[in-house]
Amino acid sequence: NAGVTQTPKFRVLKTGQSMTLLCAQDMNHEYMYWYRQDPGMGLRLIHYSVGEGTTAKGEVPDGYNVSRLKKQNFLLGLESAAPSQTSVYFCASRLTGWGYEQYFGPGTRLTVT
């Protein structure tokens, strides 16, 4: 089991460019999450998904879009990157139901210049 993997690990974008971050999990988890982590801010939820084909907004969704076409993958898109989106992005997944908690991926460090 690879657990939760994220691609790429690092990326530098220019303002206005677009990109997609990929999260993959091989644990057959229903729920998947995208967070961003900024210094002194903890982790903040961007979007999440409770199952294939469904997505929902989290705390800071503006400027991001997501898709969950397959159960094992959750994609985070930036259509027009801004310097304020410079951050470390973490994906997490978990089983549904009480008592099942999140497993996190290793993160993607994104810099927008």
Added chain:
Amino acid sequence: GQQLNQSPQSMFIQEGEDVSMNCTSSSIFNTWLWYKQDPGEGPVLLIALYKAGELTSNGRLTAQFGITRKDSFLNISASIPSDVGIYFCAGRSTGNQFYFGTGTSLTVIP
């Protein structure tokens, strides 16, 4: 969003000392979680708490779910160098969203 206040922000301790940190919320939670994050990696779950008043241990770590359901505490006994990292609390009410604290950075001096 809901705010979780975590304190202290950072701690510098001698190896062998005990450590205490806490997290408070403006809202009631049904689940409290404690994570540790090493540099360049994702958070790893240490302890999960599901009931007010619950006290749970994981090796040298002990965490408690506050009676008011608005706070939680983490203690680390007899700290060792590999305890270095950032510790995060997280809480969940009845929905699917988890809210995270701002983290406590722990440095252990050998």
